[in-house]
Amino acid sequence: MTxxxxxxxxxVALIAAPVVAGGLYSLAATVGIAGAGADGFxxxxxxxxxxxxxxxxxxxxTLVSAFVATVIATATALSVSVLLRRSxxxxxxxxxxxxxxxxxxxxxxxxxxxxxxxLSRIAYALGLVSQPADFPAIVYDRAGTAMxxxxxxxxxxFLALTAWAVLDAADESxxxxxxxLGASAHDIFxxxxxxxLWRGVAPAVIAVFAFLIGQYEMAVLLAPSDPLPLxxxxxERALDAxxxxxxxxxxxxLIALALTxxxxxxxxxxxxxxxxxxxxxxxxx
Amino acid sequence: xxxxxxxxxxxxxxxxxxxxxxxxxxxxxxxAARYPEVWVSSGNGTEFLTLVRSAALWRALLTSVLLAIGTxxxxxxxxxxxxxxxxxxxxxxxxxxxxAAFLPVIAPPIALGVGVQVLAIRAGLGGTTLGVLAAHVxxxxxxxTLFLSGVLLSYDDALEDAAxxxxxxxxxxxxxxxxxxxxxxxxxxxxxxxxxxxxQLALTLIVGGGIVRSLPVELLSFVQSGDDRLGAAxxxxxxxxxxxxxxxxxxxARRTGVVT
Numbered sequence: 001m002t003x004x005x006x007x008x009x010x011x012v013a014l015i016a017a018p019v020v021a022g023g024l025y026s027l028a029a030t031v032g033i034a035g036a037g038a039d040g041f042x043x044x045x046x047x048x049x050x051x052x053x054x055x056x057x058x059x060x061x062t063l064v065s066a067f068v069a070t071v072i073a074t075a076t077a078l079s080v081s082v083l084l085r086r087s088x089x090x091x092x093x094x095x096x097x098x099x100x101x102x103x104x105x106x107x108x109x110x111x112x113x114x115x116x117x118x119l120s121r122i123a124y125a126l127g128l129v130s131q132p133a134d135f136p137a138i139v140y141d142r143a144g145t146a147m148x149x150x151x152x153x154x155x156x157x158f159l160a161l162t163a164w165a166v167l168d169a170a171d172e173s174x175x176x177x178x179x180x181l182g183a184s185a186h187d188i189f190x191x192x193x194x195x196x197l198w199r200g201v202a203p204a205v206i207a208v209f210a211f212l213i214g215q216y217e218m219a220v221l222l223a224p225s226d227p228l229p230l231x232x233x234x235x236e237r238a239l240d241a242x243x244x245x246x247x248x249x250x251x252x253x254l255i256a257l258a259l260t261x262x263x264x265x266x267x268x269x270x271x272x273x274x275x276x277x278x279x280x281x282x283x284x285x
Numbered sequence: 286x287x288x289x290x291x292x293x294x295x296x297x298x299x300x301x302x303x304x305x306x307x308x309x310x311x312x313x314x315x316x317a318a319r320y321p322e323v324w325v326s327s328g329n330g331t332e333f334l335t336l337v338r339s340a341a342l343w344r345a346l347l348t349s350v351l352l353a354i355g356t357x358x359x360x361x362x363x364x365x366x367x368x369x370x371x372x373x374x375x376x377x378x379x380x381x382x383x384x385a386a387f388l389p390v391i392a393p394p395i396a397l398g399v400g401v402q403v404l405a406i407r408a409g410l411g412g413t414t415l416g417v418l419a420a421h422v423x424x425x426x427x428x429x430t431l432f433l434s435g436v437l438l439s440y441d442d443a444l445e446d447a448a449x450x451x452x453x454x455x456x457x458x459x460x461x462x463x464x465x466x467x468x469x470x471x472x473x474x475x476x477x478x479x480x481x482x483x484x485q486l487a488l489t490l491i492v493g494g495g496i497v498r499s500l501p502v503e504l505l506s507f508v509q510s511g512d513d514r515l516g517a518a519x520x521x522x523x524x525x526x527x528x529x530x531x532x533x534x535x536x537x538a539r540r541t542g543v544v545t
Contacts, residue, residue, distance in 0.1 A: 007370045007373075007374070008370045008371045008373070008374030008378040008379070008382055009374075009378060009381070009382075010370075011366060011367035011370040011371060011382070012367065012371065012381065012382040012385040012386065013385070014363075014367070015363070015364075015367055015385060015386050015388075015389065015426055015427055015430055016385040016386070016388050016389065016427075018389070018397075018400075018401055018404065018423045019388045019389045019392055019397060019400070019423065020388075021400070021404060022397060022399070022400020022401045022403070022404060023400055025400050025403050025404070026396075026399060026400045029403075035403065079294070080294070080298060083290075083291060083294050084291065084294060084295055084298065087291075087295060089295055089299070090295055090298055093295075093298050093299045093302045093303075094298070094302060095531055095532075095535065096302040096303060096306060097302055097305075098531060099524060099527045099528040099531045100305070100306060100520075100524050100527070100528075101483065101484035101501070101520075101523045101524060101527060102484055102486075103484065103486050103501045103504050103505065103520065103523065104309065104504070104519075104520035104521070104523045104524050105305060107309065107504065107508060107513075107516055107517060107520045108304075108305025108306060108308050108309045108520065109305050109308075110508070111305075111308040111309065111312050111513060111517065112304055112305055112308040116320045117308070118304075118308050118311070118323060120320075120321075121318075121320065121321045121322065121323045122323065124320075124321035125321065125323070132320055153301070153305065210391060211391075213393065214392075214393020214394065214395065214396065215393075216393075216394060216395050216486060216487035217484065217486045217487065217501065220486070220505060221505065221508060231393060231394075231395040231487065234395045234396070234399060235395055235487070235490070235491065238399055238402075238491065249399050250399055250400075253393075253395060253396035253397075253398075253399040253400065254396070256393045256395065256396040257392055257393065257396045260391050260392065260393060260396075261391075264387065264391055
C-alpha cells in the first residue's frame with residue numbers, strides 16, 4: 001500500500017465512519033449492550049422483533065409495495081422511452097415529477113386521489129358519486145394503492161431518462177444491418193432493441209427498488225397504519241415510550257440496511273453484465 | 286405506430302405528470318373549497334395573504350435554505366478532499382473508496398438516522414440545527430464524492446504541475462489553478478449537495494427530534510393538523526429550487542451539447 005493509498009483509505013474511512021459507527025451502535029443496541037434501556041447482553045430484542053407479526057407484515061408490505069411500484073414505473077418508463085423516443089415535449093413532461101420532492105409529490109397525490117380530493121370532486125360533477133364515501137378509498141388502504149402510485153410517479157422519470165440514454169447510445173448500425181438482412185421491425189425490436197434496453201435499464205430498476213424499500217417521505221403521508229412500511233415501523237419504535245422497544249428500532253434499521261446492501265450487490269452484478277454486453281456489442285459492431 | 290396513438294400517449298404523459306402539481310397549486314392559491322366544489326369563485330384574495338403571513342412557513346423556508354446551503358458547501362469541501370485523494374490512489378483503493386462512498390448514499394435515511402441520532406445526542410447536537418446539518422452532510426458527502434470522483438477522472442493535473450515547476454506554493458496552485466479550472470463542477474456539486482438536504486424529512490425528524498422545523502417537517506405538520514393549504518404552499522416552495530436546478534442543468538447540458 002502506497003502513502004497515497006493510505007490517504008485515500010483515510011478519506012474514505014471518514015466518509016463511511018458515521019454509517020459504520022451508527023451501524024455498530026445499532027448492533028450493540030440490538031443485543032442490549034448500548035442505548036436506551038440497555039441492561040446487559042440479551043437476545044430478547046431479536047426474539048421480540050422476529051416473533052412479532054407486525055415485523056413480518058411490515059416486511060411483506062414494504063417489499064410488495066416497492067416491487068409493484070417498481071414494475072409500474074419500469075413499464076411506464078420503457079413505454080414512454082420507446083413510444084415517445086424523439087419527443088422533446090415528453091422529455092420536458094417527465095422533468096416535472098423529477099423536480100418535485102418526495103413529500104410534495106405525496107401531498108399532491110393525496111389532494112388528488114383522497115376521498116374528498118379533486119378526482120372525487122370531478123366525479124361528483126360528472127354525477128358518478130354523490131358523497132366522498134362513494135369514491136374508492138385508495139389512500140391509506142391496506143394495499144397502499146395511492147402510495148404505490150406515488151412511488152411509481154416519482155421514479156418513472158429516472159428510469160425513462162436511463163432508457164433514453166441507453167437508446168441514444170445504442171449503435172444504430174446493428175439495427176441497420178439486421179434490416180438489410182431482412183429482419184422485420186418486430187424482429188429488430190425483440191432481438192436487438194429490447195435486450196440492449198433491458199440490460200441497460202436493469203441496474204437502475206434495482207436501484208429504484210432498493211430506494212423504495214427505505215422510502216419514508218412519501219410513505220408517511222400515504223401509507224396505511226396497518227401494515228406499516230418498514231421505515232415507519234422503525235420510526236415508531238425509535239420513539240416508543242417503552243425503552244425496550246426503542247432497541248427494536250435499531251434491529252429494524254439493520255434489517256433495512258441489510259436488504260439495501262443485498263440489492264446493491266445485485267445492482268453491481270447487473271451493471272457488470274450490462275458493461276460486458278456493451279463491450280461485446282461494441283466489439284461486434 | 287399510428288401518429289394518433291403517439292399524440293394520445295403524449296397527452297396522457299403530460300396529464301399524469303402535471304396533475305399532482307396542479308392539485309398543489311389549486312389548493313395553495315384557491316379558496317378553501319368545501320366538497321364538492323373544485324374552486325370557490327367567491328375568494329376575496331385574503332387566502333393568499335394567509336400564506337404570506339404564515340410565520341411558520343417562512344421560518345421553515347429559512348431553516349431549509351440554511352441547511353441546504355450549509356450541506357452543499359460542507360459536503361463539497363469534504364467530498365472534494367476525498368475525491369481528490371482517491372483520484373491519486375491506485376485502482377484498488379479507488380474501487381474500495383467508491384464502495385465506501387456509496388454506503389451513506391444507499392443507506393435508508395431512517396436506518397441512517399437511528400444510528401446517527403445517538404451519535405448526535407452524544408455530541409450534544411440532538412434536536413439542534415447543527416446536528417441536523419451534520420446528519421444531512423453524511424449522505425451528501427457520499428453522493429458528492431461519487432460525483433466529483435467522476436469529474437476528476439477527466440481532470441488534467443498538467444497545469445498544476447506547470448505552476449508548481451514555476452515556483453507556485455501549494456495554496457497558490459490551489460486558488461489560482463485548481464479552483465478556477467473546476468469552478469463549474471464545484472458549483473454543480475454545491476447545488477447537488479443542497480438538493481440532497483432540501484428534500485430530507487426522515488433524517489431531519491429523527492435527528493432534529495421535531496424541534497428543527499425545516500420545510501418538509503412543516504409540510505408534514507401542516508397536513509397532519511388538517512391545513513392542506515399551507516401544506517400545499519410548503520410543497521410548492523419545496524418544488525421551486527429543484528425545478529430551477531434541473532432547468533439550469535438541462536439548459537447547460539443543451540448548450541454544451543451533452544444532451545441533444
